Amino acid sequence: MSRAHAEVRRYGVLKAEDNEILTRVGPGTLMGELLRRYWTPACLSEEIPAPGSPPARVRLLGEKLVAFRDTAGRVGLMQENCPHRGASLYYGRNEDAALRCVYHGWAYDTEGRCVDMPSEPAPFCEKVRM
Ligand code: FES
Structure with a gap:
């Protein structure tokens, strides 16, 4: 042997x-x-350096995500595809403490809550969450 x-x-x-x-x-x-029960480094701070800077793509545990630092300086990490029609939030506009989808304008805060939906009344917006 x-x-x-x-x-x-x-x-x-x-x-x-x-x-x-x-x-x-x-x-x-x-x-x-x-x-997913443990903290995992997702990206470097320098990838989202300043409040309102463009989002960064993150691939973590097999998921496509975007990281961003909102205009108030809070960091968010959420799924890359918008819950509405799946457009990439990597191309989203970082404005007014939220990341706004460039397709239909839905906006999400760092907690994944939909905070603005230009074409729908407020009650529906509150039901959407990443
Ligand atoms: S796909 Fe994002 S708002 Fe419609």
């Missing part, structure tokens, strides 16, 4: 299904749910 073979026998090799469990980190996966 070779030394390498002896080590494999001693320490074991992951089965394919165990490997799947340990390496999948997207939403709804076992490891994904575990890792």
